Amino acid sequence: MLSKRLHAVYKFIEERSIISDVGTDHAKLPCFVVSSGLSSKAYAIDIKEGPLLQALKTIEAQALQDKVIPILSDGISHLPSDCNAVTICGLGWLTCEDILMNDIQSLYKLDYVIVQLNKDYHLLRKWISDHHFTIVDEEIIYDGHYYIIIKFNTDYHESYSDLQILLGPVLMQKRTPLFIEYLEYLLLNLKEIIVNVPNDSEVYNNMQKEIQIICSILGK
Ligand SMILES: C[S@@+](CC[C@H](N)C(=O)[O-])C[C@H]1O[C@@H](n2cnc3c(N)ncnc32)[C@H](O)[C@@H]1O
Known part of the structure; x- marks a missing residue:
């Protein structure tokens, strides 16, 4: 199996x-x-x-x-x-x-x-x-x-x-319920991690960008 x-x-x-x-x-x-x-x-x-x-x-x-x-x-x-x-x-x-x-x-x-x-x-x-x-x-x-x-x-x-590149061209098109669940999971993860990242760093800016992108796809 x-x-x-x-x-x-x-x-x-x-x-x-x-x-x-x-x-x-x-x-x-x-x-x-x-x-x-x-x-x-x-x-x-x-x-x-x-x-x-x-x-x-x-x-x-x-x-x-x-x-x-x-x-x-x-x-x-x-x-x-x-x-x-x-x-x-x-x-x-x-x-x-x-x-x-x-x-x-x-x-x-x-x-x-x-x-x-x-x-x-x-x-x-x-x-x-x-x-x-x-x-x-x-x-x-x-x-x-x-x-x-x-x-x-x-x-x-x-x-x-x-x-x-971030989320997958085909996955974005298919937009299955599991993909949406995955985006919610990513968002939660990013929000948990970003609080410990200095807000004047490149990493912080990139994470903010990812959060915004995921929120826009989720309609938040
Ligand atoms: C974690 S196992 C994955 C086993 C299986 N593909 C799976 O998904 O369950 C990774 C295997 O890749 C082999 N491997 C690593 N580098 C390799 C390479 N350059 N060429 C061939 N096999 C390689 C390792 O020896 C190991 O057996």
């Missing part, structure tokens, strides 16, 4: 895609992609031997050795030639950025990339915007913590606005 978080990532994967799950650890996602019949093959990539052994255990337990291939490799630098999409889940932004930058050219050969960070979603959107890539979908879920899943491709897109 997949966690709610990984299931949300799974829902963004297109039928018959051959994914490489980078930073796979236990390989639950690529195994589910294949066992559910969404795709006939998947790759499970990790930089460390320990996690890759975990991956192998999951693969063997489900008798998927012919269909889920574990690869010991750093990021996206050696993607198999038949892989057309990448998933990167459960990582911090700095590691994710390293992975995306370690062979950025290989992204152009993919149909899409799905990233699920644990926080700092705006930093990923800023990176996508700076590279003029396109955010094709976004989803927010709650699984003991708000998680945002971002799907992008390398099609040209003009830079996203600061507001879109």
